[in-house]
Amino acid sequence: METTDKDIIRGGQFLVKETSCEDIFTPEDFSEEQLMMKEAVTEFVDRELWPNKPRFEAKDYAFTEECMKKAAEMGFLSVSVPEAYGGMGMGFVDSMLVCDFISGATGSFSTAFGAHTGIGTLPITLYGTEEQKQKYVPKLASGEWFGSYCLTEPSAGSDANSGKTKAVLSEDGKNYLINGQKMWISNAGFCSLMIVFARIEGDKYITGFIVEYDPENPNGITMGEEEHKLGIRASSTRQVFFNDTVVPVENMLSTRGNGFKIAMNALNVGRIKLAAACLDAQRRTITESVKYANERVQFKTPISSFGAIRQKIAEMATNSWVGESACYRAAKNIEDRIELRKNNGKDTEQEAELKGVEEYAIECSILKVAVSEFIQKCTDEGIQIFGGMGFSEDTPLESAWRDARISRIYEGTNEINRMLCIGMLIKKAMKGHVDVLTPAMAVKEELMSIPSFDTPDYSELFSEEKGIINNLKKLFLMVAGATLQKYGEAIEQQQQLMLAASDILIQIYLAESAILRAEKLAKKQGEDQVKEQIAMAKLNLFHAIDVIETAGKHSIISFSSGDEQRMMLMGLKRYIKYVNMPNIIELRNTIADKVIKENKYCF
Amino acid sequence: MKILVCISHVPDTTSKINFTEDNTLFDTNGVQFIINPNDEFGLTRAMWFKEKQGAHVTVVNVGQVDTEPTLRKALAIGADEAIRVNFKPADGFSVAKQLANVVKTGGYDLVIAGRESIDYNGGMVPGMIAGLTNINFVNTCIGIEVEGNHATVIREIDGGKETVRTSLPLVIGVQKGIVEESDLRIPNMRGIMMARKKPLTVLEPVESNSETTSVIFEKPAPKGAIKMVDTDNLDELVNLLHNEAKVI
Ligand SMILES: Cc1cc2nc3c(=O)[nH]c(=O)nc-3n(C[C@H](O)[C@H](O)[C@H](O)COP(=O)(O)OP(=O)(O)OC[C@H]3O[C@@H](n4cnc5c(N)ncnc54)[C@H](O)[C@@H]3O)c2cc1C
Numbered sequence: 012m013e014t015t016d017k018d019i020i021r022g023g024q025f026l027v028k029e030t031s032c033e034d035i036f037t038p039e040d041f042s043e044e045q046l047m048m049k050e051a052v053t054e055f056v057d058r059e060l061w062p063n064k065p066r067f068e069a070k071d072y073a074f075t076e077e078c079m080k081k082a083a084e085m086g087f088l089s090v091s092v093p094e095a096y097g098g099m100g101m102g103f104v105d106s107m108l109v110c111d112f113i114s115g116a117t118g119s120f121s122t123a124f125g126a127h128t129g130i131g132t133l134p135i136t137l138y139g140t141e142e143q144k145q146k147y148v149p150k151l152a153s154g155e156w157f158g159s160y161c162l163t164e165p166s167a168g169s170d171a172n173s174g175k176t177k178a179v180l181s182e183d184g185k186n187y188l189i190n191g192q193k194m195w196i197s198n199a200g201f202c203s204l205m206i207v208f209a210r211i212e213g214d215k216y217i218t219g220f221i222v223e224y225d226p227e228n229p230n231g232i233t234m235g236e237e238e239h240k241l242g243i244r245a246s247s248t249r250q251v252f253f254n255d256t257v258v259p260v261e262n263m264l265s266t267r268g269n270g271f272k273i274a275m276n277a278l279n280v281g282r283i284k285l286a287a288a289c290l291d292a293q294r295r296t297i298t299e300s301v302k303y304a305n306e307r308v309q310f311k312t313p314i315s316s317f318g319a320i321r322q323k324i325a326e327m328a329t330n331s332w333v334g335e336s337a338c339y340r341a342a343k344n345i346e347d348r349i350e351l352r353k354n355n356g357k358d359t360e361q362e363a364e365l366k367g368v369e370e371y372a373i374e375c376s377i378l379k380v381a382v383s384e385f386i387q388k389c390t391d392e393g394i395q396i397f398g399g400m401g402f403s404e405d406t407p408l409e410s411a412w413r414d415a416r417i418s419r420i421y422e423g424t425n426e427i428n429r430m431l432c433i434g435m436l437i438k439k440a441m442k443g444h445v446d447v448l449t450p451a452m453a454v455k456e457e458l459m460s461i462p463s464f465d466t467p468d469y470s471e472l473f474s475e476e477k478g479i480i481n482n483l484k485k486l487f488l489m490v491a492g493a494t495l496q497k498y499g500e501a502i503e504q505q506q507q508l509m510l511a512a513s514d515i516l517i518q519i520y521l522a523e524s525a526i527l528r529a530e531k532l533a534k535k536q537g538e539d540q541v542k543e544q545i546a547m548a549k550l551n552l553f554h555a556i557d558v559i560e561t562a563g564k565h566s567i568i569s570f571s572s573g574d575e576q577r578m579m580l581m582g583l584k585r586y587i588k589y590v591n592m593p594n595i596i597e598l599r600n601t602i603a604d605k606v607i608k609e610n611k612y613c614f
Numbered sequence: 615m616k617i618l619v620c621i622s623h624v625p626d627t628t629s630k631i632n633f634t635e636d637n638t639l640f641d642t643n644g645v646q647f648i649i650n651p652n653d654e655f656g657l658t659r660a661m662w663f664k665e666k667q668g669a670h671v672t673v674v675n676v677g678q679v680d681t682e683p684t685l686r687k688a689l690a691i692g693a694d695e696a697i698r699v700n701f702k703p704a705d706g707f708s709v710a711k712q713l714a715n716v717v718k719t720g721g722y723d724l725v726i727a728g729r730e731s732i733d734y735n736g737g738m739v740p741g742m743i744a745g746l747t748n749i750n751f752v753n754t755c756i757g758i759e760v761e762g763n764h765a766t767v768i769r770e771i772d773g774g775k776e777t778v779r780t781s782l783p784l785v786i787g788v789q790k791g792i793v794e795e796s797d798l799r800i801p802n803m804r805g806i807m808m809a810r811k812k813p814l815t816v817l818e819p820v821e822s823n824s825e826t827t828s829v830i831f832e833k834p835a836p837k838g839a840i841k842m843v844d845t846d847n848l849d850e851l852v853n854l855l856h857n858e859a860k861v862i
Contacts, residue, residue, distance in 0.1 A: 037842050043686065047687060047809075051801050052802045055800055090803055099807055541668075
């Protein structure tokens, strides 16, 4: 059957639409090729990267470059590049998978890989002209050249469009002269191509340029020293200075003033890929931690039999699995939408790729925030399981913990992304792309009515939990709807309310993804076979409700008063109601038992 | 040169081994399967012949449809085509008989098989193929060069190596040393993409009866806990070694 627009959920629509478990893609749905790719990437990491962790920690930048060359030989850099430009032309899920499994050993390599394949290559594949693509993309796909992305400046970080770098047209009209200073540029130390954003005259928005860089013939480009960083130590990060750098006019990307849009769209892909890049690092952290916990004996007992350690293992595994569920769910939505657009005859391949990802910008931000926070927690608890040894450079968790920290900062800080996901949702609602209004009105009416006191039949797996997810969505609509009504467009100034709303939104997306994945698995394999996954979905939902309750309460008591406040607090209580609350300790034990027995992350 | 590499589909070396049906059948539940390591060494050497001497490499497996992913992995690594003989392996002889038929009809110059597979470790198949096809055979190979119609083969013997010269066609049983672990190839992305486009032919089996049946499998007794003996208590050590471990 042909897929139509209606079959694929739109970006942000998860909030107002129920999704059936058959409609989500999960890692269990990987094809034979995808499994082979996963295995190949994992073998590559086990052979080339993991045993060389000390070299990355010793800031061996040349080694990072060498590994990038090896990754290029394996074809890892060209997975998502169209075949016409020397790539594999594989789907979005394939490229997520490679990004996921290649990033587990060290943030140094994962950053180099992400900066090159994502923000270093994508602006050209997504916005380049045919000539630009022919000229540059094959070199990037084959690893002959490495790419970097120069957006940030000393005075322009989160406020990315405020850069001072200038591009001035030469008198003969053939070139732009670029002058300015860029900062925190990943891969700067070994790149041959830079995507540079600069402002032409007094334009409102910056413009993107493709700038070649040859150290032998630097064309006015100089580099600062390598930055000394908390983590990702062998990822090259430098300042880049442009002094009358000559860039031919045909190297402008897209049109004048379209640079901010390019920057943002490249970042959309970058964000979901960054989330993927935090997944295998979690799996490896869990495996290292449980192995240690099984071997380390205190009080004549392996520490993995202590409840305190088991709790950590269960929570780490749960977060990792939940993040994975949400990442691949969104990735497949993106892939399907790209395919749909390609087949509709209206879009070029390039437009289809671009709009396919843009559609899910909300999900991309949600995932970036959630999974970058999961990995932080995971590595932190990993160190705790290792105790003093975890603090030592001799064990792998010390660097994993430091490497994890950057993920909350780059590709848009988590604060910026939290606000973005709500801001974008509001925009989508205003444009009518996601009908939030009708369900929001329905919620309002429901709040005025007397709740039913019947207890529904909850015997079927997840029937109550799915009801709760539905209610949490109502809760979001209640809180966000009321804030929006009160502040209108000025809501953007109410950052703490935006942050609280984003916490609710994030929890809903993740909890729903996990439940749908566990349900899909249970239908396929039987509940007994997947009791750990069911436990993880339930445990995560339980925590999600806590977070949502807190965020909801903080908002309600801050922006409302009197009857409205009382009604909303009652609504809050109603929507977070969980009749058959699971025994949390039992859930954790179920999960921990399995991980401890298998002596590795095993889901 | 036409090379045939025999590929056995075996449980991953880290698999937990269990048995079902009253301990007469290996329990495949939850087990991941891989290319038999000795066969992978052979395949890697075959890839060398393909790249340096233009050999055409066919991989073959005797098994049911569930072994196809393993064959496709071999194709992703670089083999040109694959054959699966649609037959449930019963013992070494039944497998060798199917393979011998493929060898006879395919006109291969060189047949490479792992010295043994890591599942049942029979170590019979390469020799039986040679016997059934009446082709020269060298076992425990750790090196091979081919020049024209001749092969120079190095094989491992007790405490040393032996270099032999023989003519093609030839069956060799290979092991680590024919290539090293670091030579093993990870399939690259293009290889994986191409694997499905390469021919995988399914052949119906020739008639063959198995000559053996598995009566029972037994796992080794679990290892006991380590016992620490004080250095000044040598009598106890001797006692334990003699009466418990029964090694002296
Ligand atoms: C190792 C590393 C590699 C990097 N690689 C690249 C690269 O390859 N290319 C590139 O262009 N950039 C790169 N960056 C830059 C990175 O994207 C920025 O650091 C990031 O966007 C934040 O900008 P900033 O550092 O100026 O922080 P600021 O923008 O100054 O932010 C400081 C704090 O204020 C908060 N904040 C800022 N604005 C707001 C707001 N409006 N509302 C609420 N809170 C706000 C932030 O969330 C943050 O907590 C890299 C950075 C690092 C550290």
